[in-house]
Amino acid sequence: MAIRLQDIANDLNLSKMTISKVLRGQTDVSAETKARVLKRMKELNYRPNISARGLRTGQTYSVGMVVPSLANPAVALMVRGINEVFRPASYSLVLSSIEGDDEMEERETELHLSRQVDALIFCPRSDASAVPQALTETTVPVIYAGTAPPRAAGLSVGLREAEVGKFAAEHLLGRRCRRIVYLRGPRTAVADQRFAGFREAHRDAGVSVRQDWIFETHPGASDYRSGFEIMQRLIASRVRPDGIVAYTDLLAAGARDAVIAAAIEVPKQLQIIGCGNVADLCETGISLTSIDLAHEEIGRRVARMTLKRIEEKGETAQRSVTLSPKIVERASTRAN
Amino acid sequence: MAIRLQDIANDLNLSKMTISKVLRGQTDVSAETKARVLKRMKELNYRPNISARGLRTGQTYSVGMVVPSLANPAVALMVRGINEVFRPASYSLVLSSIEGDDEMEERETELHLSRQVDALIFCPRSDASAVPQALTETTVPVIYAGTAPPRAAGLSVGLREAEVGKFAAEHLLGRRCRRIVYLRGPRTAVADQRFAGFREAHRDAGVSVRQDWIFETHPGASDYRSGFEIMQRLIASRVRPDGIVAYTDLLAAGARDAVIAAAIEVPKQLQIIGCGNVADLCETGISLTSIDLAHEEIGRRVARMTLKRIEEKGETAQRSVTLSPKIVERASTRAN
DNA sequence: ATGAAAGCGCTAACAC
DNA sequence: GTGTTAGCGCTTTCAT
Numbered sequence: 001m002a003i004r005l006q007d008i009a010n011d012l013n014l015s016k017m018t019i020s021k022v023l024r025g026q027t028d029v030s031a032e033t034k035a036r037v038l039k040r041m042k043e044l045n046y047r048p049n050i051s052a053r054g055l056r057t058g059q060t061y062s063v064g065m066v067v068p069s070l071a072n073p074a075v076a077l078m079v080r081g082i083n084e085v086f087r088p089a090s091y092s093l094v095l096s097s098i099e100g101d102d103e104m105e106e107r108e109t110e111l112h113l114s115r116q117v118d119a120l121i122f123c124p125r126s127d128a129s130a131v132p133q134a135l136t137e138t139t140v141p142v143i144y145a146g147t148a149p150p151r152a153a154g155l156s157v158g159l160r161e162a163e164v165g166k167f168a169a170e171h172l173l174g175r176r177c178r179r180i181v182y183l184r185g186p187r188t189a190v191a192d193q194r195f196a197g198f199r200e201a202h203r204d205a206g207v208s209v210r211q212d213w214i215f216e217t218h219p220g221a222s223d224y225r226s227g228f229e230i231m232q233r234l235i236a237s238r239v240r241p242d243g244i245v246a247y248t249d250l251l252a253a254g255a256r257d258a259v260i261a262a263a264i265e266v267p268k269q270l271q272i273i274g275c276g277n278v279a280d281l282c283e284t285g286i287s288l289t290s291i292d293l294a295h296e297e298i299g300r301r302v303a304r305m306t307l308k309r310i311e312e313k314g315e316t317a318q319r320s321v322t323l324s325p326k327i328v329e330r331a332s333t334r335a336n
Numbered sequence: 337m338a339i340r341l342q343d344i345a346n347d348l349n350l351s352k353m354t355i356s357k358v359l360r361g362q363t364d365v366s367a368e369t370k371a372r373v374l375k376r377m378k379e380l381n382y383r384p385n386i387s388a389r390g391l392r393t394g395q396t397y398s399v400g401m402v403v404p405s406l407a408n409p410a411v412a413l414m415v416r417g418i419n420e421v422f423r424p425a426s427y428s429l430v431l432s433s434i435e436g437d438d439e440m441e442e443r444e445t446e447l448h449l450s451r452q453v454d455a456l457i458f459c460p461r462s463d464a465s466a467v468p469q470a471l472t473e474t475t476v477p478v479i480y481a482g483t484a485p486p487r488a489a490g491l492s493v494g495l496r497e498a499e500v501g502k503f504a505a506e507h508l509l510g511r512r513c514r515r516i517v518y519l520r521g522p523r524t525a526v527a528d529q530r531f532a533g534f535r536e537a538h539r540d541a542g543v544s545v546r547q548d549w550i551f552e553t554h555p556g557a558s559d560y561r562s563g564f565e566i567m568q569r570l571i572a573s574r575v576r577p578d579g580i581v582a583y584t585d586l587l588a589a590g591a592r593d594a595v596i597a598a599a600i601e602v603p604k605q606l607q608i609i610g611c612g613n614v615a616d617l618c619e620t621g622i623s624l625t626s627i628d629l630a631h632e633e634i635g636r637r638v639a640r641m642t643l644k645r646i647e648e649k650g651e652t653a654q655r656s657v658t659l660s661p662k663i664v665e666r667a668s669t670r671a672n
Numbered sequence: 673a674t675g676a677a678a679g680c681g682c683t684a685a686c687a688c
Numbered sequence: 689g690t691g692t693t694a695g696c697g698c699t700t701t702c703a704t
Contacts, residue, residue, distance in 0.1 A: 002475070004680095004681060004682085005681070005682065005683095006681080006682095014690080014691090015690070015691045015692080016681090016682080016683095016691095017683080017690070017691055017692080018689085018690060018691075020682070020683060021683095021689095021690090023682095024683085028689060028690085029689065029690080030689060030690090033689080033690085045470075045473050047446060047449050047450045048450055048681085048682080049391070049450070049452060049680090049681050049682070050450045050451045050452065050682095051387040051388075051390045051391045051396065051451070051452050051680090051681080051682090052387075052391050052680075052681035052682040052683090052696090053681080053682055053683075054387045054682090054696090055385070055387050055388050055391055055680090055681080055682075055683095055695095055696045055697065055698085056681080056682050056683045056684080056695080056696050057682085057683065057684090057696085058696075060387065062430075062451075069412075070406060070412045070415055070416070071409060071412040071413070071416065073407060076405075076406045076407040076412070077407070079406055079433065080406070080407065080433065080435060083433060083435070087440070092430070092432070092447060092451070093431075094398075094428070094430050094431075095429075095430075095431045096428070097415065097416065097419060099416060099419070104423075110383060111428060113383050114383045114384055114385070114386045115386045115387070115398075115428070116385055116386065116387050134381075137381050139338070222619055224616070224619050224620050225619070250616055250620075253620055254620070257620070257621060278616075280560070280586055280617065281616065281617070281620075283558055283560050283561070284560050284586075284589055284590070284593070284617075284620065285593060285621075340696095340697060340698085341697070341698070342697080342698095350674080350675085351674065351675045351676075352675090352697090352698085353674070353675055353676080353699085354673085354674060354675075356698070356699060357673095357674090357699095359698095360699085364673060364674085365673070365674080366673060366674090369673080369674085384697085384698080385696090385697050385698070386698095387696090387697080387698090388680090388696075388697035388698040388699090389697080389698055389699075390680090390698090391679095391680045391681065391682090391696090391697080391698075391699095392679080392680050392697080392698050392699045392700080393680085393698085393699065393700090394680080
């Protein structure tokens with residue numbers, strides 16, 4: 001078995017209490033003793049048993065996180081932001097990826113609670129309608145990341161989704177676009193909010209939105225192909241938009257390639273703005289202006305909120321937060 | 337605080353031993369008692385404390401994993417494969433993402449050991465030269481995933497890297513390419529092995545490799561731009577290759593776009609094969625034939641190996657495994 | 673079929 | 689500055 005406090009105590013003819021104190025950096029130990037203990041710990045390659053400590057103190061210094069899919073770059077960024085804050089605080093993140101399996105959401109949540117996590121970060125799918133029941137019954141702090149839960153029961157850090165559509169439209173309207181196609185993505189709450197922002201920007205600018213230039217995409221289907229085909233059809237029917245706002249970068253890329261294939265110049269005759277700011281994708285071809293969804297910053301905020309929440313224990317004075325998206329300009333829209 | 341075994345025992349006027357037996361599915365409990373206990377557990381929303389159990393049994397049913405970066409789609413796939421196997425076995429994966437910080441490798445590894453993981457899965461960076469010291473000193477089983485460690489000290493599941501270059505070259509050579517450009521990527525051990533496979537295929541086919549058609553890429557630089565610029569320069573100098581093998585899909589995409597911009601037809605006049613099989617990317621434009629690096633399968637194998645290794649405890653009869661990559665045909669190479 | 677006692681490795685609260 | 693005692697929630701072992 002592994003080395004224990006007791007082993008070191010025996011070696012040094014001390015009580016394990018003294019060793020424990022050194023381990024935790026208490027000050028009421030003589031410098032000399034401390035040095036001896038530290039030295040022996042190194043030699044023996046001692047590693048404290050966190051389960052045992054957790055059992056005793058009621059804290060595990062681990063936080064659970066449930067995400068829809070690790071393959072999602074947005075999630076990867078959020079996780080990076082969280083770790084950035086947790087690491088210096090010596091907290092670890094225990095990740096569960098749901099991979100689209102609804103039922104697993106419930107199971108994994110319970111598993112985390114069994115593991116005595118100090119808090120739980122929950123990242124709802126964008127089409128989620130309910131949260132696992134276990135979340136509503138636990139006394140462990142729960143923080144929602146990305147999207148606020150339908151029934152905003154707890155703390156959350158989210159994005160001002162409406163601004164995504166708004167900023168995108170404003171960007172194009174400010175660059176003289178007047179005939180903007182909107183590839184609005186799926187029928188989800190998030191997409192609806194972004195669309196509302198898109199309309200708002202038009203209203204503010206006194207430009208009307210054409211209902212027949214709003215295109216939904218279908219789950220399952222490839223976004224690139226969808227974007228390509230929608231624009232191909234549109235151009236074939238002699239319609240000449242001067243701007244495209246897309247729900248994803250992949251949609252934007254597909255749309256861009258169809259537009260270019262029709263010998264329409266980007267950004268001169270038509271400007272395009274995507275969403276998500278996926279680096280690899282945005283930098284292909286005529287690089288895509290896109291909207292950064294602030295995932296990493298959301299992660300950092302979530303982490304800070306989580307740590308505070310753990311410290312407080314009881315009621316919290318904290319409030320949910322929403323962040324603004326940011327436009328990242330590239331070649332598919334004009335300099336100004 | 338949370339509900340404990342003792343609380344249920346008190347409620348039901350039983351000893352906590354009986355409750356524990358029910359919890360673990362022991363058979364020496366009367367059906368009636370069992371039903372009562374189960375019912376009460378549900379009502380109270382009881383969740384066993386895994387730390388306490390782990391302390392007693394020495395098993396935590398959690399496995400640590402250290403990866404270079406979660407943003408890497410290859411890693412995400414491996415994790416998915418691992419979870420697929422772990423889930424039904426009730427094991428959880430505790431992930432640490434290093435994000436390029438060398439020193440963190442050591443710290444996170446130690447942290448995992450402190451957490452009493454039952455095993456540790458280590459996924460070395462492709463340019464790694466050494467593994468954390470903690471790994472060499474521990475008695476916890478360590479399994480390497482993706483690339484075998486430089487000093488193959490333990491069990492690993494890897495890819496036959498040479499076959500990546502070999503299959504790619506064979507694919508093009510079998511489709512009548514005779515003048516193949518190789519975008520070989522960085523100067524790493526993995527890239528070297530793939531290149532060796534590329535040469536081997538040429539040797540077998542009796543076709544010579546042109547030294548001045550081998551291009552390195554530089555870390556930091558965008559692969560898309562690199563691929564684009566290399567091919568642009570090559571074509572400008574009147575060179576006319578009939579095939580391209582690229583170290584990444586992004587390189588392949590850049591090369592493809594440069595080739596097309598020069599009015600060379602893909603795949604008619606020039607065929608391209610990428611590597612990584614990143615779905616989003618391969619399906620843009622003239623879709624890219626690519627090499628699937630079997631990450632998900634590697635994950636599954638790693639997971640099975642890990643579980644077996646945990647079971648055995650002592651010496652193992654298991655051996656390291658390498659898997660073959662697989663070509664995924666798309667539009668950038670000819671049907672045959 | 674049920675239960676009592678002991679202890680996993682650690683730390684809080686106290687002596688000394 | 690150092691040590692003693694007790695106990696976190698669970699399971700192992702052995703009685704009953």
